[in-house]
Amino acid sequence: MFDLGNMFFKNTIIPMSDISSIPNGFRNMNSKILEGQISKDKGDTTVPVHVAFIMDGNGRWAKAKGLPTIAGHRAGAETGRRITERAAQLGIKYLTLYTFSSENWLRQKSWIDDLMGLIRWYLKNELKSLMKNGVRLRVIGQRDLLPPDIQTLIEQAEEQTQNNTTITVILALSYGARQELTHAMKSIAHKIAEGTLHAEDVTPALIEQNLYTAGIPDPDLLIRTSGEQRLSNYLLWQMAYTEFVFSPTFWPDFTADEFDQALQTYQHRQRRYGLL
Numbered sequence: 001m002f003d004l005g006n007m008f009f010k011n012t013i014i015p016m017s018d019i020s021s022i023p024n025g026f027r028n029m030n031s032k033i034l035e036g037q038i039s040k041d042k043g044d045t046t047v048p049v050h051v052a053f054i055m056d057g058n059g060r061w062a063k064a065k066g067l068p069t070i071a072g073h074r075a076g077a078e079t080g081r082r083i084t085e086r087a088a089q090l091g092i093k094y095l096t097l098y099t100f101s102s103e104n105w106l107r108q109k110s111w112i113d114d115l116m117g118l119i120r121w122y123l124k125n126e127l128k129s130l131m132k133n134g135v136r137l138r139v140i141g142q143r144d145l146l147p148p149d150i151q152t153l154i155e156q157a158e159e160q161t162q163n164n165t166t167i168t169v170i171l172a173l174s175y176g177a178r179q180e181l182t183h184a185m186k187s188i189a190h191k192i193a194e195g196t197l198h199a200e201d202v203t204p205a206l207i208e209q210n211l212y213t214a215g216i217p218d219p220d221l222l223i224r225t226s227g228e229q230r231l232s233n234y235l236l237w238q239m240a241y242t243e244f245v246f247s248p249t250f251w252p253d254f255t256a257d258e259f260d261q262a263l264q265t266y267q268h269r270q271r272r273y274g275l276l
Helices: 058-064 071-088 103-107 109-125 127-132 150-159 176-193 204-209 256-267
Strands: 052-054 094-102 135-140 168-176 222-224 243-246
Touching: 058 071, 071 094, 071 109, 071 256, 094 103, 103 109, 103 135, 103 168, 109 127, 109 150, 127 135, 127 150, 135 150, 168 204, 176 204, 204 256, 243 256
Parallel strands: 052 094, 052 222, 094 168, 135 168, 222 243
Antiparallel strands: none
């Protein structure tokens, strides 16, 4: 359902346009964006800092067109490029993409192998584009389940892009929220068993420090495409107060205009965090 094939098209990666060249005055302007439809006024918090996506519907898109499933993943590449570019234009600083779930390991080996091949290609060939566009790459998930060479490529990409500041793109790869929470609880339990931590010291803040997403702000907005309305084991802790928008559009057909519409919906929400 969620794979890095979304970043590819016809066996190649389509580079993003040079989003780092967009003037700061546009990315951070204090006037209206999109003819007043999306507000970015000074002090305005209605443009989210962090948007998370569940990029759903690639397979169904391909099936409806009589194409192989992988064609749907490749067609999603242009969508990923458009959405990342638009997010950067609006000053959104974090974009998390549900790329490959823990449950995806249960799929057919041939499907997994295809996806691993695409991931390799991306990490080997798209680094220059990430650097040019000021994109910082982060990967969250169970890396130890990935092939060793992919683990190495991820480490290299993260290290080389760590000082980029235009936007941070986070790939949830071999990721499952229950697995993440289990990992965090085990880490804390080991410290308690060693005597370096007391049970009374366990707080929500401490748990967050032991998650894969430590240091990353929680998503303000989740957008899921294809009409499905569930979280699918995605960022369960982090989405305690996230706003949800569900689109009926399959991911390959999801446009920048629809992204803007989702942001407008978000802007009309009142986020009270339990307060009056």
